[in-house]
Amino acid sequence: MLILLLLLQLIIPNDASLCIFTRxxxxxxxxxxxxxxxxxxxxxxxxxSPDVVLQTPDYQALLPExxxxxxxxxxxxxxxxxxxxxxxxxxxDDNQTWSIQRLSDGLTLFQVQxxxxxxxxxxxxxxxxxxxxxxxxxxxxxxxxxxxxxLGEHHYDQNVTLPYHNFYLPFQFSSxxxxxxxxxxxxxxxxxGFGVLWNLPGYGSFNVQNDTRITWTADATHQLDLWITTIxxxxxxxxxxxxxxxxxxxxxxxxxxxxxxxxxxxxxSKNRYRSQDELLEVAKGYYDxxxxxSIIVIDWFHWITVGDWSFNPKCWPNVSQxxxxxxxxxxxxxxxxxxxxxxxxxxxxxxxxxxxxxxDANGSDITRGGNAYIVDEFNxxxxxxxxxxxxxxxxxxxxxxxxxxxxxxxxxxxGLQWWYDRxxxxxxxxxxxxxxRTFYDGLKEQGEEDIIMLSRSAWIGSHRMGVAVWSGDIDxxxxxxxxxxxxxxxxxxxxxxxxxxxxxxxxxxxxxxDQFEELLVRWFQFGAFxxxxxxxxxxxxxxxxxECGFGNGHNEVWLFKYSxxxxxxxxxxxxxxxxxxxxxxxxxxxxxxxxxPMFYDFADTECYTAxxxxxxxxxxxxxxxYIYQATSRSVYLPKLSQQNAGWQHYYTKQNYEGGRRYSIxxxxxxxxxxxxxxxx
Ligand SMILES: *[C@@H]1O[C@H](CO)[C@@H](O)[C@H](O)[C@H]1NC(C)=O
Ligand SMILES: *[C@@H]1O[C@H](CO)[C@@H](O)[C@H](O)[C@H]1NC(C)=O
Ligand SMILES: *[C@@H]1O[C@H](CO)[C@@H](O)[C@H](O)[C@H]1NC(C)=O
Ligand SMILES: *[C@@H]1O[C@H](CO)[C@@H](O)[C@H](O)[C@H]1NC(C)=O
Ligand SMILES: *[C@@H]1O[C@H](CO)[C@@H](O)[C@H](O)[C@H]1NC(C)=O
Ligand SMILES: *[C@@H]1O[C@H](CO)[C@@H](O)[C@H](O)[C@H]1NC(C)=O
Ligand SMILES: *[C@@H]1O[C@H](CO)[C@@H](O)[C@H](O)[C@H]1NC(C)=O
Ligand SMILES: *[C@@H]1O[C@H](CO)[C@@H](O)[C@H](O)[C@H]1NC(C)=O
Numbered sequence: 001m002l003i004l005l006l007l008l009q010l011i012i013p014n015d016a017s018l019c020i021f022t023r024x025x026x027x028x029x030x031x032x033x034x035x036x037x038x039x040x041x042x043x044x045x046x047x048x049s050p051d052v053v054l055q056t057p058d059y060q061a062l063l064p065e066x067x068x069x070x071x072x073x074x075x076x077x078x079x080x081x082x083x084x085x086x087x088x089x090x091x092x093d094d095n096q097t098w099s100i101q102r103l104s105d106g107l108t109l110f111q112v113q114x115x116x117x118x119x120x121x122x123x124x125x126x127x128x129x130x131x132x133x134x135x136x137x138x139x140x141x142x143x144x145x146x147x148x149x150x151l152g153e154h155h156y157d158q159n160v161t162l163p164y165h166n167f168y169l170p171f172q173f174s175s176x177x178x179x180x181x182x183x184x185x186x187x188x189x190x191x192x193g194f195g196v197l198w199n200l201p202g203y204g205s206f207n208v209q210n211d212t213r214i215t216w217t218a219d220a221t222h223q224l225d226l227w228i229t230t231i232x233x234x235x236x237x238x239x240x241x242x243x244x245x246x247x248x249x250x251x252x253x254x255x256x257x258x259x260x261x262x263x264x265x266x267x268x269s270k271n272r273y274r275s276q277d278e279l280l281e282v283a284k285g286y287y288d289x290x291x292x293x294s295i296i297v298i299d300w301f302h303w304i305t306v307g308d309w310s311f312n313p314k315c316w317p318n319v320s321q322x323x324x325x326x327x328x329x330x331x332x333x334x335x336x337x338x339x340x341x342x343x344x345x346x347x348x349x350x351x352x353x354x355x356x357x358x359x360d361a362n363g364s365d366i367t368r369g370g371n372a373y374i375v376d377e378f379n380x381x382x383x384x385x386x387x388x389x390x391x392x393x394x395x396x397x398x399x400x401x402x403x404x405x406x407x408x409x410x411x412x413x414x415g416l417q418w419w420y421d422r423x424x425x426x427x428x429x430x431x432x433x434x435x436x437r438t439f440y441d442g443l444k445e446q447g448e449e450d451i452i453m454l455s456r457s458a459w460i461g462s463h464r465m466g467v468a469v470w471s472g473d474i475d476x477x478x479x480x481x482x483x484x485x486x487x488x489x490x491x492x493x494x495x496x497x498x499x500x501x502x503x504x505x506x507x508x509x510x511x512x513x514d515q516f517e518e519l520l521v522r523w524f525q526f527g528a529f530x531x532x533x534x535x536x537x538x539x540x541x542x543x544x545x546x547e548c549g550f551g552n553g554h555n556e557v558w559l560f561k562y563s564x565x566x567x568x569x570x571x572x573x574x575x576x577x578x579x580x581x582x583x584x585x586x587x588x589x590x591x592x593x594x595x596x597p598m599f600y601d602f603a604d605t606e607c608y609t610a611x612x613x614x615x616x617x618x619x620x621x622x623x624x625x626y627i628y629q630a631t632s633r634s635v636y637l638p639k640l641s642q643q644n645a646g647w648q649h650y651y652t653k654q655n656y657e658g659g660r661r662y663s664i665x666x667x668x669x670x671x672x673x674x675x676x677x678x679x680x
Contacts, residue, residue, distance in 0.1 A: 006242075009177050009481075012272070016394035019084065020035065020036070020037045021036040021076055021082035021089070022034065022035050023091065025048075027115055028116070030037065030050050032048055032049060032050050033048065033049050033051070033054055034041065034046070034048045034091070035054050036082050036089050038074040038084035038085075039066060039067065040229065040248055041085055041229065041248055041251070042084065042087055042231065042232055043227060043229035043230075043252065044082070044084050044100075044227070044228055045062070045085060045226070046089070046226045046227075046228070047224060047226075048115065048223060049134075049224065050117045050132075050134065051131070053131075054223055054562050055131060055223060055276070056176055057222075059188070059349065059427050059430040060200075061186070061198075061253055061455060061459070061461060062197070062198060062227060063253060063254050067252055067647065068249060074229075077238070079542070080092075080093060085230075086102055086104050086230050086232055086233045087100055087101070087102065087109075087230055094571075097114075098112050099111040099112065099114040102231075103233065104231075104233045104235075108143040109142060109143070109192070109194045109228070110140050110141075110228060112140045112142050113140055113213075114138075114139045115136075115137070115138050115139075116136065116137045117134040117135070118135040118136075118283075119135070120133040120219065120220045120425070122220075122423065123361055123423070124361065125243075125362070125423075126361065126363045126420075127363075127418050127428075129423070130422075131222050131427060132222060133221060133222060134220070134221060134222070134223075135217075136200075136204075136214060136217065136224055137216070137217045138215065138216050141212050141213050141214070142192070142211070142214070144192040145211060146190050146192045146211055146212075147164070147191040147211060147608065148163060148164045148188045148189070148191075148208060148653070149164070149188060149189050149490055149493040150188035150189055150195075150490060151183045151184065151185055151186070151490065151496050152183040152185035153182065153433045153471055153491045153494070153496065154169070154487070155182060155472075155483065155487070161276055163191075163211070163608075164208060167208060168206075168207045169184060169205060169207070170203075170205050170252055171184045171186070171206070171428075171429060171455070172410065172428075173408035173428065179457055180408065181456055181470070181474065183457055183458055183459075183469065183473015183496075184206075184289060184429070184459055184473070185495065186198035186200070186429075186458065187249065187494060187495065188467035191237075193237040193245070194230040195230075195249060196226065196227070196228050197226065197227040197249070198216050198226060198230075198365065199222075199225040199251075199310070199460070200221050200431045201426070201428070201430040202218055202221060202424075202428055203219045203427040204388035206436075207235045217246075219425040220425035220426040221426065227252060229248040229249065230340065231244045233237065237603075238603060241603075242596075242599070243592045244603040246591035246592055246593070247592075249591055250495070251255065251496065253460050253461060253464075254463070254464035254582075255587075255588055255591065256464060256498070256591075258467055258581070258584060259452070259531075259581055260433075260450030260451065260452050261581060262295070263450075263498075263532065264533075264577040264580045264581050264584075265293070265295075265574060265577055266291075266292060266293050266570050266574070267500075267536075268282065268293045268296045268556070269297035269534060269536040269555075269596070270296075270297075270299070270332075270535075270539065270552065270554075271297035271299050271300075271448075271506075271537065272302075272550075273299065273547065274301075274550075274551050275316065275548045276315065276316045276317060276430075278551075279296065280325055281352055283296055283326055283329055283331055284325075285305040285506055286331075286556070287331075289558055291557060292330075292570065292571075292574050293329075294331065295331065296326065296332075296333055296403060297333070297336075297403065297536070298334070298336060299336050299403075301550075301625070302315065302316060302336070304343045305345040306340050306341070307344050307373075308344050308346060308347065308393075309337060309347070309386065311393065311599065314547070315547075315548035315549075319399075323398045323399070327398070332400075332401060333399050333401065333404060334399075334401035336403055336405050337390065337402045337405070337439075338406055339374065339375050339404070339406070339407055339409060339435055340368050340406075341373050342349070342370075342372045342407065343371045343372075347385075347389065348373065350385070351382070351679075352365055354381060354385070355378055355381075356375060356376055356381060356385055357373045357374065357419070358409065358417050358419055359376070359418040359419075360416055360418065363418075364415070366417060374409045376419045376420055377419070377435040377437070378419040378420035378422065378430075383434070383442075387392065387438055387439070387441070387445075390402065394679075395442075395443075400448060400665055401452060402453045403451060403458055404435060404436065404439070404454065404467075407432050407435050408457050409431055410428065411543075411644045412461050416562070419431065430459055433458070433460075433461050433465070433506070434466050435455075436458075436466075437465060439453050439465075440453075440465035443598075443657070451465075452466050452498070453465075453466055453468070454468050454469075454470060454500075454532075455467050456468075456469070456472055462496075463495055463496060469491070469498065470502065470534070471484060471501045471502075473506040473507055474501065474505050474506050474507070475506070476504055476505030476508045476516060476519060476537065478515075478519060478522070479507070479521065481505070481624070481626045482612060482626040484526070485612055485614070485626065488501075488530065488595055488614070489595070489597040489611070490594065491613055492562075492595050492596050493597070493600075497531065497587045497594070498531050498532055499532065499586065500531065500532035501527065501530065501534075502529050502534070502537045503523045503527040503536065504520045504523050504524075504537045506537045506538060507522070507538065509537055509538075509539050509540065511539050511540075511553045511554065511559075515628050517561035518562065518628060518668065519567075519628070520562065520566065521562045522671070523569075524565075524566050525569055525671045525673075526574040526624040528570070528576075529620065529624075531580070531584065531594050536555070537555060538552040539553035539554065539555050540553055541553055557570065568669070579617060579619070583616075583617040583618075594616060594617050594630075596614060596615050597611075598610045598615060598638065600615060604638045606636050606638070606661075607636070610636040610677070612624075613636065619675055619676045620650075620673065620675060620676075621673070621674040621676070622673055624671060625666050625671045629667060630666055631666060632663050632665045632666055633663070633666060633672060634663055634664075635662055636660075637656050637657075637661075638658050638659065639658040640676065642678070644679055645678055646676075647674040647677070647678055648674065648675050648677045649673070650670075650673040650674065651668075651669075651670035655677070656674070
């Protein structure tokens with residue numbers, strides 16, 4: 001039988017054209033082109049446009065090449081039905097809508113309610129669109145109730161729950177606090193075993209009601225472009241399946257890189273070390289105390305004028321010498337880079353003259369507010385210009401890690417910017433990825449392989465350019481800590497693999513205040529079990545200004561009230577670096593995040609409600625403490641399928657059986673951290 005099948009495959013060559021299904025349909029009396037294609041295993045891509053030509057978009061979430069996975073299993077049954085693997089697309093000729101079923105269980109995953117293309121009125125401007133643009137709205141229902149995860153990093157109200165129930169999500173940048181660190185990724189997974197990617201890079205919105213009725217809109221697009229994936233026929237949603245969806249996802253959007261080894265340790269940062277002397281003193285403080293630091297960070301205003309992309313020599317007089325010293329401590333440096341150029345920077349005139357700045361409708365340069373102008377990262381000449389400056393002023397000294405702060409270019413004025421002759425409405429979400437490309441391509445060109453940069457924003461594809469994300473300027477409170485524990489899990493399922501928060505929170509921490517000092521310990525315990533382990537924040541009270549500007553209170557661990565507990569956590573993370581690298585290598589191979597919700601590994605229904613704990617790789621169950629002066633916390637330990645397998649409390653070494661909830665006592669020296677073990 002097998003031989004027969006093999007023979008049949010030889011006789012009937014896999015005709016790629018069979019995997020493309022095209023039709024005209026009539027919607028609201030208008031003829032539209034429909035194209036449905038197999039696009040990866042158990043996945044299909046759907047494009048629809050009122051225009052006669054469908055586009056292969058120049059900016060998109062999918063990799064430009066259709067994946068060739070050798071597993072195309074596509075069929076066209078008749079003029080109405082197309083299937084690939086476990087997904088079947090059906091168009092209903094009576095009402096010209098379509099739906100998608102999963103073959104293995106017959107479930108309708110996706111039933112279109114309405115699709116509307118309205119002409120997009122291009123704003124009066126000196127630019128014109130390169131193809132017809134429409135204002136698009138698509139509504140559909142998921143027939144199965146369930147939860148949605150992914151969609152990026154969002155700071156909703158204090159009671160944010162992990163699954164997105166009813167909410168409205170506009171796709172827009174904002175640079176105004178406290179919404180910095182809000183990132184929209186147009187991709188979600190559904191708890192009934194499928195995922196949906198909105199492959200459009202412009203402004204729009206996402207709206208979900210009761211987890212079943214979804215509406216997406218795009219302000220300005222040439223076409224509808226969607227990608228849908230599900231689990232293979234032999235899999236079942238009664239077993240953990242999210243890893244299967246994430247694998248399909250990275251097959252079509254690209255895989256994250258393996259984490260550079262130097263990045264898996266502790267990152268020391270604060271707002272802000274004002275000078276070379278200050279930085280070196282802190283570095284020496286860590287070195288002398290044998291507290292391991294991988295990366296130490298130089299924050300903003302190390303420049304004279306924003307957009308210089310260089311050190312102020314008065315405060316940083318001998319960068320080579322500083323680098324020699326830091327190298328001798330085994331520390332690397334990350335330096336803050338902003339995407340703005342002030343009109344008194346030496347780079348302003350050359351960039352303005354060459355047209356490297358963002359334009360308004362009339363072709364004039366626009367500011368971000370004040371005298372700072374926004375660089376046009378869509379323009380390849382801009383990327384080259386900036387990289388040359390970065391190379392000369394940082395890279396050539398051995399500074400190869402860039403902190404891409406404040407990289408939301410629109411401020412509060414979306415809809416007014418033109419980049420490389422294209423309107424933001426159509427492509428705005430990709431600006432940040434082009435920004436990342438400046439540094440990624442530059443480093444690659446220099447032969448660098450171990451690339452990592454830290455960014456406040458991201459889009460699909462940033463993960464294949466060495467981008468780590470942090471969650472912006474968050475509050476130094478226990479409430480915020482709990483939020484971040486939940487945010488982390490949606491972020492992971494959004495395909496943001498390298499992620500971190502400001503340990504201790506960014507805003508409002510008062511040194512010496514017992515609540516804040518305890519928060520630092522608890523946040524360290526969480527931070528050590530994030531993909532990137534990084535301390536940052538502004539601390540109060542501030543120190544007086546000096547000739548190198550303002551400074552805030554100390555943020556060095558030996559100066560905190562509970563320093564010995566914190567140093568223990570740093571040593572714990574140090575002992576886990578191989579483990580972290582190993583699991584981030586797995587992300588590189590198959591798209592599984594290291595930090596993930598409980599239900600990623602366990603199909604147990606209780607795992608869907610245990611939102612305040614998570615898995616870190618396959619072996620560690622992490623239940624951070626987020627209540628001031630807590631003496632215990634509740635933890636759910638899932639049942640393990642292997643015989644003799646159990647959970648061991650990392651600190652007390654006590655063994656626990658899975659399949660129930662426990663109240664676990666805590667002190668400041670520990671927290672509920674469990675290791676999967678084999679017992680006898
Ligand atoms: C279109 O027809 C199908 C099959 O009869 C039905 O399930 C679906 O609800 C209809 N859609 C709309 C929008 O009427
Ligand atoms: C969040 O929940 C707490 C406790 O249930 C409640 O006291 C608080 O008002 C809620 N906050 C918001 C913003 O809904
Ligand atoms: C859907 O959401 C609305 C508004 O929150 C609510 O009134 C309604 O009961 C929900 N329906 C279901 C079936 O959950
Ligand atoms: C798109 O259409 C919707 C609904 O008709 C409208 O509310 C919205 O303002 C339009 N957006 C743009 C950018 O034209
Ligand atoms: C910078 O420091 C190095 C030693 O690392 C020294 O050789 C050099 O002369 C110094 N440069 C200046 C301008 O002080
Ligand atoms: C463009 O120029 C016109 C005519 O001078 C003016 O009315 C309009 O406000 C300008 N638009 C912008 C965005 O500056
Ligand atoms: C991760 O992969 C890299 C190569 O991609 C390899 O050098 C490294 O040893 C791996 N690390 C672990 C811990 O497996
Ligand atoms: C937890 O703490 C309570 C109160 O101090 C104590 O009675 C109990 O024995 C402790 N449980 C364990 C397992 O240590």
